[in-house]
Amino acid sequence: MLDFISQYWWTVAIVLNYILVIIAVATILFKSINPTKTLTYIIVLLVFPFFGLIVYYFFGQEYRKDKIFNRKDVLNNSLIKSINQKLNLDPETLTSYEANIEEDQIRLIHLLQKNDKSPLTKYNDIEIILNGENKFEILFKDIQNAKEHIHIEYYILKDDKIGTKFIDLLCQKAKEGVIVRLSFDDVGSKISSKMKKKMTESGIKFHAFMPVLFPRFAGKMNYRNHRKIVIIDGEIGFVGGINVSDTYVNYPENKAYWRDTHLKIVGEAVFTLQTQFLTNWNFVADTTLELDRSFFPQNKVQTIQPVQIAASGPDTDWANIMEAIFFSIVTAEDYVYITTPYFIPNDQIITAMQVASKSGVDVRLLIPHKSDSWTAKHATNSYLEQLLEANIKIYRYEKGFIHAKTMVVDDVFTTIGTCNMDYRSFNINFEINALIYNKDKAKEAKAIFTNDLESAAQIDFNQWTERSNIKRIQEAYCRLWAPLL
Structure with missing residues (x-):
């Protein structure tokens, strides 16, 4: 037996690899995760022997569903419960104040309250x-x-x-x-x-x-x-x-x-x-x-500036920040201005931006001109043409590297935090954002975005479609890895 293994060790290794691959593929399919992500892992497993298993072992585990990060000890504490109960302001009660909340924002507040027990707080500076x-x-x-x-x-x-x-x-x-x-x-x-x-x-x-x-x-x-x-x-x-x-x-x-x-x-x-x-x-x-x-x-x-803190990660049942961003985009009526250093979105965000823009909303995206990651840069570029086709205005910041993660909507809503517009922030990393329901702060965030555009160049659709085939191949290759970046 040992002689056979030593003589045909490579064949044995390959057979063992693909037995494990079959088990891994079955596990992926049963988990019913995002189809794009599913296909990426399957391709990596099948095309890259051994390396594919290593990638899946380190990057393919769905810990949110396994709930290995337990939050119950803190959230079930009687002190936390009592504080959250006092803070958990009904958004309808704010409509009588100058810093009132729009109907769509009320729905967003309820969404987060149900998703992650995230209370709406009223008095903030x-x-x-x-x-x-x-x-x-x-x-x-x-x-x-x-x-x-x-x-x-x-x-x-x-x-x-x-x-x-x-x-x-x-x-x-x-x-x-x-x-x-x-x-x-x-x-x-x-x-x-x-x-x-x-x-x-x-x-x-x-x-x-x-x-x-x-x-x-x-x-x-x-x-x-x-x-x-x-x-x-x-x-x-x-x-x-x-x-x-x-x-x-x-x-x-x-x-x-x-x-x-x-x-x-x-x-x-x-x-x-x-x-x-x-x-x-x-x-x-x-x-x-x-x-x-x-x-x-x-x-x-005593200043009334309503704020919700949205946290997401493997310890939450839902992708809270991604859902908040998605909801804010699809319910926008006037404009959506997004700044992000890494734009490798999922299908939901892409569709939300396209639908908003085609329905008449002014959707603008500000990203870095130069990225600190070759792979991330080309993966980002692979998404731009489909956004430009939907009349979304895309700008690349040229003064330096823009690392801000912000979004402002309709002069009424702003979010600032740690979450990038990418797979990793939406599904894998522990992230936290502040959601601000205040007109003055929204106008301030809008002014900051507009000022940043002065140091940015807008991408021309016709010029972008004429980029070389080599760049398109680089983009296609990097996009394949997008769910893992």
């Missing part, structure tokens, strides 16, 4: 922050004034120039007696052993999210925590696209200008951010944190 240098100036001041606790959750945290300032400040606050809890994604982040030792000695409690053996070579290993959250004393919250890295700060020595958007929230919506952080903390720390009222202090804000 919101500040839209442009670019990392402005965000960190504001954030550092608020951290400096922290009294009780600082809760942090980042996809990318590096101990470079800005990261060292950030961590040093946290160490200082921890030594002063402020409780600092820090969660960072193990693939996205890079922190030296020396810095980790300093954090430990300062009293910072920190955990890596889903550690991998070789993070440098893990690339986009599945189920990463792509969120960027800071909560200070349960009163101030930050969420958006800006990570902790020199890349996100426009230092003079940086090679490229980085355009990004973040939010500072003071008010009731911070309680929902806090709940999401605590859910993740229980997972990464493998413990149940004792909850008390200090996490949810009395709200002092």
Whole structure:
């Protein structure tokens, strides 16, 4: 037997490979996942022996359905239930206020309330922050004034120039007696052993999210925590696209200008951010944190700016953020302005944008001219022609790299957060967005979008259709991998 295997080892290996492939294909078909994604995995499994199995093992598991990320410990806590019940404002009651909510937004609010127990909060003070240098100036001041606790959750945290300032400040606050809890994604982040030792000695409690053996070579290993959250004393919250890295700060020595958007929230919506952080903390720390009222202090804000926090990931039953974006596009009446660094959408979003545009809605998409990923760039380009055919206006930002993840609709609704317009953000990563139902903030976000267009070039449909066949082949190849990017 051993002689046979040693003589025909390649044949045995191939046969074994395709036995496992048949099992994998059967598993994929029974799960009834997106047909495009299903076909991609089947092609990879059949065409690429051994490599296809590795890809499926690391990228093909549907953990949302398996529910390995359990949120019930936090969401079922009596304190969280009581707070959410108080916050869970009926949107119809806001129609009498100046910051009233339109009928379509009321339906969107109900959708998220049913999907993810995401309460509509009423009293908030919101500040839209442009670019990392402005965000960190504001954030550092608020951290400096922290009294009780600082809760942090980042996809990318590096101990470079800005990261060292950030961590040093946290160490200082921890030594002063402020409780600092820090969660960072193990693939996205890079922190030296020396810095980790300093954090430990300062009293910072920190955990890596889903550690991998070789993070440098893990690339986009599945189920990463792509969120960027800071909560200070349960009163101030930050969420958006800006990570902790020199890349996100426009230092003079940086090679490229980085355009990004973040939010500072003071008010009731911070309680929902806090709940999401605590859910993740229980997972990464493998413990149940004792909850008390200090996490949810009395709200002092009296400004009416309705906000919902939408979170999605393998721990949610539904793709909440994607559904919110889809609903907002198909119910738009005047315009939809989208900014995203990675545009690799699913069929639902493509159809929603096409239908909205063909029905007379002004649909505009702003993406980077140069991408930080060759594959993502060409995958994005593969979708543009079908959008241009539907009279959607597409712009490419040329001043630098635009990393903002925003959408503004009809001067009434804005969403800013961590979610890209791609498969990974919609279905795989842990993401979080703020949904703002306020006319003033929508007009501000619209003005920001319009200003960004001054640094962008619109794609001409006729010129785009004349691109070379080589580019079309590159696009087709990269689009094949789109569900895995």
